[in-house]
Amino acid sequence: MAASSSSSSLLPQTLKVGIVGFGAFGQFLAKTMIKQGHTIRATSRTDHSRLCHQLGVPFYRDTLSFLEADNDVILISTSILSLSEVLRAMPLHCLKRRTLFVDVLSVKEHPRNVLLQVLPDVMDVLCTHPMFGPESGKNGWKDLPFVYEKVRVRDEPRCSSFLQIFESEGCRMVEMSCEEHDKLAARSQFLSHAIGRILSEMGIESTSMNTKSFETLVKLKESTTNDSFDLFSGLFIHNRFAQQELMNLEHSFEMVKQRLRRGTSEEQNLSKDKGACYYWLQWHAEMIQTKWKTKVGGDLQRYGGCDEWTVVETCKNMKVVVSEQLVMVEACIHMDEESVPVVVKVEVYDGVVNLEISEETVVVMLHICKVYRWLPRL
Ligand code: NAP
DSSP, X not given: OEEOOOOXXXXXXXXXXXXXXXXXXXXXXXXXXXXXXXXXXXXOSSOOHHHHHHHXXXXXXXXHHHHTSOOSEEEEOSOTTTHHHHHHTSOGGGOOSOOEEEEOOSOSHHHHHHHHHHSOTTSEEEEEEESOOTTTTTTOOTTOXXXXXXEEOSOHHHHHHHHHHHHTTTOEEEEOOHHHXXXXXXXXXXXXXXXXXXXXXXXXXXXXXXXXXXXXXXXXXXXXXXXOHHHHHHHHHTOTTHHHHHHHHHHHHHHHHHHXXXXXXXXXOHHHHHHHHHHHHHHHHHHHHHHHHHHTOOOEEEOTTSSOEEESSOEEEEEEEEOSSEEEEEEEEEETTEEEXXXXXXEEETTEEEEEOOGGGHHHHHHHHHHXXXXXXX
């Protein structure tokens, strides 16, 4: 990740920008571009011609005429969920000139992949995420982050002129790979949206005795629910890192509940603690599975619908000892053609889990999750 300046030594050009998807965000961006003197034209699923007329923007119902309208840049501002369908329905082969395609979707790997798949090779591709919206950017864009990756850019001056739209408004320009963006955004953006939606489900409303923290919660609920559910859903479905964050959220919620219950009850219910422990192991199993895939490439399979995991890369000579308070696994695992002996011990004493495990023992850990189910009352 790097904060950067995209200015070229040449003066920025005035651009002809065709916007695909003239919803809330497309309109919001168009207003600033018009103010800066760029020429805008638009196409969208819904007929926005009346609004476009007020803005002095030609609106094309027909995508063929839109593509033939001699655009320097085609800006994609359609919903994350509809991107693929929208692009595949466009007669892109009719483009007469090399055009810069820019997307502004709130996830980045997905549009990058789709654009590279559907566009002719001669088209330039810039993937961006202005990390603000009609609400947070209503008083200007100064210091608001603008993330981008030049995925395939041959016409540098044109790309710089486009980036200049945001730079000249004072945005903080951040050049970053689409993958890195999605990793960070799953933690920040998806998580805030998820919590905002949960608060909305709970129906929280401002009261006459709000604390500052409660006001923050109400604002979070309002700002996230102002965005469409399609956007939230897209953040989850098309960001491969979001699933993990959702699991982290669930796990942490479970842990907080467990702690609260322990705090309110003197009676340490062992079976509940075991439940927590099992949950904890399950959570780790999910993380381990991801690690295992990237590190060793072995395939782990989930038995349909249940919580057990099995390892296709085998553990040899595995010995499992299970008692009321202890699960011990001695095994020999094969990694990179080496045989690594490991012992993994999980002890449960009055709800305290002692786990000895090292990086190499990931496979065994999965087996623990499995055998732990054999313990009485679990
Ligand atoms: P959105 O609900 O994500 O997208 C609305 C746009 O998608 C509208 O132009 C709509 O077209 C189009 N659309 C939705 N479903 C469609 C379908 N099945 N077929 C064709 N077009 C369809 O809301 P948004 O806030 O305007 O966001 C637009 C894009 O900007 C999204 O990709 C979002 O991730 C990104 N973005 C939004 C923000 C923000 O703060 N809102 C910030 C940064 C980036 P019609 O209007 O013609 O119906």
